[in-house]
Amino acid sequence: MxxxxxxxxxxxxxxxxxxxxxxxxxxxxxxxxxxxxxxxxxxxxxxxxxxxxxxxxxxxxxxxxxxxxxAQLDAGAMLELFEALAELEGAAVFLSTSRMSEAEKRALKDIHEAAAENLRSDGDPNEYADLGFAFHQLIVRGCHNTALIDTTEWLALRVLPYRRFQVVAPGRLQRNQTDHDAIISAIFAGDAEAAREEIRRHTLEQGDALMRFIALNKTSHADFHPNGLIKEQPL
Amino acid sequence: MxxxxxxxxxxxxxxxxxxxxxxxxxxxxxxxxxxxxxxxxxxxxxxxxxxxxxxxxxxxxxxxxxxxxxAQLDAGAMLELFEALAELEGAAVFLSTSRMSEAEKRALKDIHEAAAENLRSDGDPNEYADLGFAFHQLIVRGCHNTALIDTTEWLALRVLPYRRFQVVAPGRLQRNQTDHDAIISAIFAGDAEAAREEIRRHTLEQGDALMRFIALNKTSHADFHPNGLIKEQPL
DNA sequence: TTATACGCAATTGCATACACTGAGCCATCT
DNA sequence: AGATGGCTCAGTGTATGCAATTGCGTATAA
Missing domain, CATH: 1.10.10.10 (Winged helix-like DNA-binding domain superfamily/Winged helix DNA-binding domain)
Incomplete structure (x- = not known):
């Protein structure tokens, strides 16, 4: 089978x-x-x-x-998507804080530290992006509620086509890492409400940064088109 | 067009x-x-x-x-669904509290009072169920975030085939109305966090009540079948 | 030049035909 | 008897043909 x-x-x-x-x-x-x-x-x-x-x-x-x-997202739709995603990730981490196993927490910490190391050594930004994605994914899956997990990932999928921009925004990575720091601290401290607030703010900010970046390079005035604005991806 | x-x-x-x-x-x-x-x-x-x-x-x-x-939901899946739904409705009402227009609030209050009247006059339970559904829907839509609205309603859809049981549970209606009272009060008071907690608890309780009711009538030990007739359903 | 009407090619929506899979049934073998 | 293997058939997955619709170029008018 x-x-x-x-x-x-x-x-x-x-x-x-x-x-x-x-x-x-x-x-x-x-x-x-x-x-x-x-x-x-x-x-x-x-x-x-x-x-x-x-x-x-x-x-x-x-x-x-x-x-x-x-699917093409205009500015409003993307804003809504990130807002909804922030809420869902907030809900997930709220549950995850009390539900993640020790192994899951360790995996999360490992990923977080690998990301830190990537930053320190000025590693591949694409790898950092992947680690960030895995970070969020581990947190969401930590809630052990498949309905909530599926729903959240379903939403996240829709911004994924745009998310590879994120890496090019200068100075963003360090801030991202700091946010993740706060989130992971709240989780390990068992403060579910703080974890929710941190990830909510973080995801909203991520969306904001992405939108602002795209807006700077936009050609149409309502729609974004990734390949038209950015050089090339190494894939 | x-x-x-x-x-x-x-x-x-x-x-x-x-x-x-x-x-x-x-x-x-x-x-x-x-x-x-x-x-x-x-x-x-x-x-x-x-x-x-x-x-x-x-x-x-x-x-x-x-x-x-x-789709057939076993007890675990249904529990997860209601838990996720509770979180989503909580997120929605959190936003709705500050975003609903006066007209929307009035519509919500009207529905709520129609439901109260239905209870007082011992009206049709099916009509009460419809009003309750509309109540939740109005609240969710009040957040004005289509991504969040669609996601929430998408989840709600999946329990809908089971939800028509709800009405027969005795004494539930009064409690339901009291919960709605608390929710609407929080909204009108502008207390978003309270509204979230109220609707979270309420939705979880709704799910609990539904599951308990179904469990009483179940023959199989993991699967439910609305019509009361359980059919064989090995995986 | 800009706007509008029109006709043909491209493409979708649907129907039908065929191929493949999996579950039951029965015969055969041990 | 019980296990094993092939046979049958209901039902899904895929290919193909056809009709309906779109949109886009062209021509014509303002």
């Missing part, structure tokens, strides 16, 4: 997801069923199914008889 | 949703594509699409090469 029994629609969906998160498919790009079908060597049917799923997940917007498009 | 331009897949999806919420389709029931197709007078294609969407929404569970099934 180790065979996941992946259907072709699943394969296509995962492939498209990767391309969205990897940046090959940027917000605003059109997804044409026929092209994707031939690109993946399947018929339009599984492609359609994959697109339907991604649309339901919010990664793609799709309207009847119109081409599917990689 | 008032025409919503509903595709057949949408129509089918809405129809299935209604049947799930209405109870004609109970958790655990199998959805066979071919039957649904002929019942709705369409081909399997739009039915498949509808099922895919509902699966992504969590209302039905679907595994490769197996029949789709109306």
């Amino acid at each position: 180790t065979d996941q029994d992946l259907t072709q629609a699943d394969t296509v969906r995962l492939a498209i997801e990767r391309e969205i998160f990897g940046g090959q498919l940027a917000p605003g790009d059109a997804l044409e069923e026929g092209r994707l079908a031939s690109r993946f060597g399947v018929s339009r049917t599984p492609v359609r199914e994959a697109i339907t799923q991604l649309a339901q997940a919010g990664l793609i917007t799709k309207r009847a008889h119109k081409r599917a498009v990689v | 008032t025409d919503q331009d509903l595709t057949q897949a949408d129509t089918v999806r809405l129809a299935i949703e209604r049947e799930i919420f209405g109870g004609q389709l109970a958790p655990g029931d199998a959805l066979e594509e071919g039957r649904l197709a002929s019942r709705f007078g369409v081909s399997r294609t739009p039915v498949r699409e509808a099922i895919t969407q509902l699966a992504q929404a969590g209302l039905i569970t679907k595994r490769a090469h197996k029949r789709a099934v109306v």
